[in-house]
């Protein structure tokens with residue numbers, strides 16, 4: 473396809489988050505759109521499992537995945553924001569580490585951006601750029617691909633799901649403020665050094681007494697206490713009923729966090 477105004481080929485871009493949906497979309501489109509360009513906006517705070525999965529995917533796709541943000545990572549923007557942690561209300565992390573790098577990567581070329589919204593997600597829209605040169609395409613929605621199909625695509629490719637699915641429902645930064653308390657507990661169990669690092673970002677403003685934490689519940693220690701208490705309750709209940717497999721429990725994707733961080737986690 474040629475952009476008739478510049479006579480340059482239209483670029484086909486697919487952003488990978490290390491999550492199941494964008495990974496499955498890359499696999500699904502590999503042979504359909506050979507000119508596809510892949511990119512991964514690395515925040516500098518990704519889980520090791522995510523980075524390992526992106527490497528595996530790169531081998532499978534047989535093409536380089538462009539890593540964005542090599543110079544300006546989370547630490548850089550945290551300093552820029554006077555050490556104010558990002559939050560659901562102040563999402564400077566997504567803007568600076570995901571959205572802007574994508575738009576810079578696209579430049580002024582005519583671009584089709586492929587988004588992994590599935591057919592069973594009618595209310596989701598994903599990130600649609602306001603730049604007129606960037607059009608979006610949602611092949612899964614157009615082709616009726618649902619969550620079960622996504623798992624089938626990943627299994628048939630031999631890649632399977634990223635390893636963090638053993639304890640966490642989505643990709644994204646290890647300290648993402650959208651994660652659930654049981655996922656914080658998972659981080660502590662699987663990557664105690666990252667959990668401790670996340671704790672160090674929390675602080676109290678001596679002048680105002682204002683507390684800056686990742687979670688509204690309180691400090692991460694408090695979050696863990698509550699998660700452990702919940703876990704004990706669930707374990708007691710599960711002794712009486714048949715427990716769900718962990719991956720099924722995570723993949724329920726509760727509605728309240730459904731649109732939490734689409735560009736970071738699809």
Ligand code: SF4
Nearest residue numbers: 565566644645648736
């Ligand atoms: S994953 Fe979470 S913390 Fe990381 S950029 Fe996205 S919203 Fe921000």
